[in-house]
Every structure is written in C-alpha cells, then in structure tokens.
Amino acid sequence: MRIKITSYWYGIIVFFTIIASCSNQQQTSTHHADNIFTHAKNIYSAKGSNRVTIYFSWNSHRDSLVYILTDSSSSNNNKKQNKGIHITTPLSQVAALSTTHIGMIHELEKTESIRGICDYFRISNPAILQKYYNNEITDLGSSMNLNKESIITLKPDAIFKVAFNAEDIKENALFQKINIPIIYTYSWHEKTPLARAEWIKFFGMLYNCRDKADSIFNQVEKRYLELQALADTITHKPQILAGDMIKDTWYMPGGESYFGNYICDAGGNYIFSHDSSTGSVPINIEKVLEISKDAHIWVGVQTESYADLQSKSKTYSHLHAFQKHNCYNYFARTNGDGGNDYWETGFVRPDIVLADLIHIFHPDILPNHSLVFYKKLE
Secondary structure, eight states: OHHHHHHHHHHHIIIIIIHHTTTTOOOOOOOOTTBSOSSOSSEEOBTTOSEEEEEEEETTEEEEEEEEEEETTSOHHHHHHSOSEEEEESOOSEEEOSHHHHHHHHHTTOGGGEEEESOGGGOOOHHHHHHHHTTOSEEOEETTEEOHHHHHHHOOSEEEEEOOSHHHHHHTHHHHHTTOOEEEEOGGGOSSHHHHHTTHHHHHHHTTOHHHHHHHHHHHHHHHHHHHHHHHTOSOOOEEEEOEEETTEEEEEOTTSHHHHHHHHTTOEETTTTOOOSSEEEEEHHHHHHHTTTOOEEEOOSSSSHHHHHHHOGGGGGSHHHHHTOEEESOTTBOTTSOBGGGTHHHHOHHHHHHHHHHHHOTTTSTTOOOSSOEEOO
16 A cells, blocks of 8 residues: 555656646746757757756746866866866766656666665666665665765765755755765756657766767657647547646646647647646636536546545546546556656657557557557556
8 A cells, every 4th residue: 555655646746746836937948049959948058069058947036057068088177167067977877866867867778877866666767676676776865855975975976856946956055065066957847748858968968978869869859740740630639638636626737838738749629728837727626627528538647546536536526537437647657666657768758658648539540559658547
C-alpha cells in the first residue's frame, strides 16, 4: 500500500502542484535570432558559443544565470576573465535531482555519470535503481530536504537541480562557494512539449556531445511535427477532459499549458482551450461537470481503476467520460517503487506521448500504435 500512495502523490505533486505554480507567470522569452534553441524560451546560446543563459520568471520578477562551459584543457586564467558560473566539460560525475534530468542524461547514453540521486522511489531508470539497491550510488535524501553533507562528500562535477523559485538559488549558494556548481534547469516552465524536450541540447553541451543531442532532438522534432500535421487533417475532433481533483478542487491544465498544447496537437478539442493560463487552474467540480458534459474522453486520471475513482469521490460517476469508460492515466510504465517513466523518457520523447494521445483520440489514424505511457482504466 505504501508504494501505491507514494506513486499517487508523486503524480499529483508533479502534474498539478508544480505546474500550478506558474499559472500566473508570464513566459520569459529570449528573443535572440541566433539562438540555437528554436522552441525553448527560457534558455539562450548562440551557435558555436560556450555561454548559456537561463532565464527565470519569479512572479513579476525576472532573473537569469549565465553558465560558461570550459573544456578541461583550458587555462584557469581564461576562466577568471569571464563572469558567470564556470562548468568544466565534459561532465563525468553528477548529482541528478530530478527524473527529467535522468531522462535527458540517459537519452545521451551518459547514465553512468549519475553518482547521486534523491527520492529514489520517483526514479524509473532500472540501471540507476539497481545501483541504488547495491549501494553503488549516493542517496542525497529528499528533493525538498537535501542532505548537504552527502553532496559535499560526493563532490560531483555539478548538481542538476530544477529551479522553482528565487529562494532555491539563494539556499544553495553554499555549493557554489565550495566549487560544486549547480546547473539549474527551467524546462518545466516551457509552454510546449517540444520546448521542454529541446533542453537536451544544453545537456549535450555539458557532456561535449552537441551533435548527438542535436541529432536526437531533430529526430524527435521531425516525428512530432509529422504526427501533429497528421492530426491537423482530422475534421472531427473529440472534446477532451484533463486534470483531476485534489480533495474537492479540480486542477485543470490551462489552455496554453504544455498539456493543453499536447491535446491540441493530438487532434483533440480541449474543453479548457479558451483559457490563457500556462499552468493548472483550480476550479470546483460543479464547473467541471458543466464544461465537460460533451467530453467523452478523459486523460490524466490519477488512479488505476474506476473502483479507485469511486472510492475517492462519488462525484466522478457524473462525468460523461466516466460513464463511457473512456478514462486514461499515464501510469503504463510505472515500476514497483512508484517511479514513472512518463517523467523521464516521456519528457525527452514528446513524439511518443503525442502518438499515444492521437491513438486515444483517433484510433483509426495510428492503428498499429500500441500505447506506451498511457493506459485505459480498468
């Protein structure tokens, strides 16, 4: 029972609470014509440059960090002349504090560089989990309460950490002082699936495999756009319900959120598409019942079965999608500890997620596709 509860709350926290935190923020845009990142708006690097700028939005406040990637053969004098956070590349041992980081690193075939993790129960990667159980990887505690002593003992080349607010950066200034650079990622704040996946280019720069990262993303982008174009040809687009309840409040992905874009790109008519929010919007169940009366497909359910839904709240039985038994979660690749590959591979492979959604919305369009991350409730 502990495992199911852990997995459940992880899905709730990641899918709703995190993206809800950006619901009232404006997307930061780099506005650089020479930016190698064509989809992502929170990161900038010019072609051939070793400088990378990450842009953050903390409510109405905007901030940025500059990373200077220096080859290990470069002199220390060159490092001192350039202001910014210096990262010696290629990275050989890192602490990866988010499953999204693990997904990026694994896609580049650099998983062996991950020497420190936190919240092992969130991880899907079998090689890392095996190392954890063999005590061959450092457990850094909880992402909400890192074990600083363990990090200092590990002394990795860098720490990958998701930035959620300005306080995060201030609290972790200690590591910068002892020459353990923190590489903050802000990909979760991007508005489209391709923009999130494009951050693999940054990881490619850090591991000195830019060409490989570019090749991976170009293939993902090509397949995604092909699938999107295929879905665009569909005349009939079914109404789609998304999100789920926490207690008595339904958290609906905003119309301009990355998941709202997923639904649109997959040929769905999202019932909340009129909304301009980029994160999740809390609404009451009465409003959900009103706007979803014609939605016979529900994606993003946070349970495994219809029985679980009913035990959670009898209100679910009034949803049209529930009555039609057209409800889907994204737990198909969840392991026994609760780790869900949707947040690892799915993050860097939005083309596969899109194929899943198209198959759910329009089964005849991709008849040979088998669901990878999504599954229908039992």
